[in-house]
Amino acid sequence: MAKESQNIFDKVVSLCKRRGFVFPSSEIYGGYTAIYDYGPYGVLLQNNVKNAWWNNYVKMRDDIVGLDSSIFMNPKVWHASGHIKGFSDPLVECKKCHSRNRADKMLEEIGVVADEKMDIEQINEIFFNNLDKIKCPNCGKKDFTKIKKFNLLVKSNLGNYTDEIGEEPSYLRGETCQGIYVNYKSVLDSTRVKIPFGIAQIGKAFRNEITARKFVFRTREFEQMEMQYFTRPEDEMKEYEKLKEERWNFFASLGFKKNNLRWKKHDNLVFYAKEAYDIEFKFPWGFDELEGVHARGNYDLSQHSKYSGVDLSYNDIELNKKYIPHVIESSVGVGRIIFALLVDAYNEEGEGKEKRIVLKIDKKLAPIKIAVFPLLSNKPELLEKSKEVYTSLKPNFFCEYDGSGNIGKRYRRQDEIGTPYCITVDFDTLKDNTVTVRERDTMNQERIDINKLEEYLSSNLKK
Numbered sequence: 001m002a003k004e005s006q007n008i009f010d011k012v013v014s015l016c017k018r019r020g021f022v023f024p025s026s027e028i029y030g031g032y033t034a035i036y037d038y039g040p041y042g043v044l045l046q047n048n049v050k051n052a053w054w055n056n057y058v059k060m061r062d063d064i065v066g067l068d069s070s071i072f073m074n075p076k077v078w079h080a081s082g083h084i085k086g087f088s089d090p091l092v093e094c095k096k097c098h099s100r101n102r103a104d105k106m107l108e109e110i111g112v113v114a115d116e117k118m119d120i121e122q123i124n125e126i127f128f129n130n131l132d133k134i135k136c137p138n139c140g141k142k143d144f145t146k147i148k149k150f151n152l153l154v155k156s157n158l159g160n161y162t163d164e165i166g167e168e169p170s171y172l173r174g175e176t177c178q179g180i181y182v183n184y185k186s187v188l189d190s191t192r193v194k195i196p197f198g199i200a201q202i203g204k205a206f207r208n209e210i211t212a213r214k215f216v217f218r219t220r221e222f223e224q225m226e227m228q229y230f231t232r233p234e235d236e237m238k239e240y241e242k243l244k245e246e247r248w249n250f251f252a253s254l255g256f257k258k259n260n261l262r263w264k265k266h267d268n269l270v271f272y273a274k275e276a277y278d279i280e281f282k283f284p285w286g287f288d289e290l291e292g293v294h295a296r297g298n299y300d301l302s303q304h305s306k307y308s309g310v311d312l313s314y315n316d317i318e319l320n321k322k323y324i325p326h327v328i329e330s331s332v333g334v335g336r337i338i339f340a341l342l343v344d345a346y347n348e349e350g351e352g353k354e355k356r357i358v359l360k361i362d363k364k365l366a367p368i369k370i371a372v373f374p375l376l377s378n379k380p381e382l383l384e385k386s387k388e389v390y391t392s393l394k395p396n397f398f399c400e401y402d403g404s405g406n407i408g409k410r411y412r413r414q415d416e417i418g419t420p421y422c423i424t425v426d427f428d429t430l431k432d433n434t435v436t437v438r439e440r441d442t443m444n445q446e447r448i449d450i451n452k453l454e455e456y457l458s459s460n461l462k463k
């Protein structure tokens with residue numbers, strides 16, 4: 001990473017820790033590689049992102065329904081999906097420092113493609129032919145083991161599983177969409193959906209990721225938001241074009257700067273895929289995948305029909321025809337969106353004493369919408385009035401009360417967590433029932449009558 005980019009990366013990670021967005025997991029025990037916890041503001045931000053996604057699909061669309069499937073599934077699911085055989089990354093180990101890395105990502109950094117369609121011998125050949133340009137990202141040496149396939153599925157000992165007698169273990173799901181495919185028939189049979197329709201789900205997924213150096217961008221436990229849309233075979237690509245447009249608009253609606261987002265087409269598709277694009281965000285190390293938007297043909301449902309023996313074809317009464325629906329999907333990690341949003345919104349303004357860090361995050365996503373302060377913390381009449389204002393706003397907005405430290409510090413603290421409005425109760429309030437409302441981005445201040453405060457805030461938070 002270039003120095004300036006490393007700077008932004010470090011600054012955002014530090015803000016996350018300092019201000020209670022994201023903490024390393026079990027930190028008092030030294031942490032746990034590639035696992036993170038969301039703190040008080042992180043969980044609020046996460047909920048707002050998840051709500052925006054859920055509302056966009058499940059609430060606003062008549063043709064999309066929600067689902068919450070389990071993390072554990074019959075292990076046959078993972079045979080059918082191809083995860084047991086093929087859900088692996090090429091692992092290479094440095095013989096000097098023993099750090100483990102993904103060979104495909106190391107090749108990507110020098111502009112060489114090694115994708116999932118290649119077998120491990122081909123990747124080995126390409127890797128060692130390019131050794132003059134490759135070095136260990138940890139110690140800089142060039143002495144590597146042979147590359148081998150490393151399966152990413154996380155095994156468990158759920159149930160009566162014992163390794164000794166060669167029983168099939170159960171797995172923690174490696175992606176949430178398999179839960180959608182295996183419930184496709186139940187949804188169809190129990191609701192009034194008709195092709196084309198979609199199923200949306202938010203839930204945890206687990207992967208034994210080899211490298212994990214990019215904060216919440218790549219973690220071993222993470223949350224996915226996936227929507228699988230089932231179409232007539234002949235409509236797949238038409239629907240796919242629509243979905244691509246909708247996904248772009250969704251990210252724009254989260255307030256991302258347009259030049260921090262771009263489309264990337266997959267050049268080498270897996271054999272069943274029709275087309276695949278990623279929406280990439282400009283992370284501190286460069287553009288990288290935020291969300292996948294893929295046209296998957298009828299592979300998924302065909303596989304589950306074959307392995308389960310249950311006919312998953314759709315009886316299309318209008319066409320008087322039976323077929324296995326084709327699937328288009330959008331798939332994104334919550335942690336990746338959170339990290340991207342924080343990088344996108346992070347700003348440093350002013351100089352010296354006037355310097356402030358401000359998260360210019362979209363108001364609808366801000367964890368706290370309004371902070372209420374008494375001008376001075378040692379005046380009982382101001383404390384009483386400010387508490388009254390705070391209590392009246394609390395049922396309708398996520399609010400925070402802060403009566404400690406000086407007013408400048410309180411503003412800085414709220415700026416850093418992205419609070420759009422700060423309200424100060426002062427001596428004039430006691431005379432004329434008005435308060436000062438300060439806006440985060442412009443720092444403009446307005447006097448607003450307490451009786452009109454709720455209306456003022458509601459309409460401004462919607463803008």
Ligand code: ATP
Pocket residue numbers: 175207209216217218219220221222223224289290291292331332333334335336
């Ligand atoms: P990558 O190439 O970065 O490993 P992928 O192509 O394997 O990602 P998918 O399997 O398509 O990813 O997963 C869909 C989405 O889930 C990704 O676009 C990403 O937003 C999210 N995701 C995948 N793996 C992780 C992870 N380990 N941590 C956080 N989010 C993840």
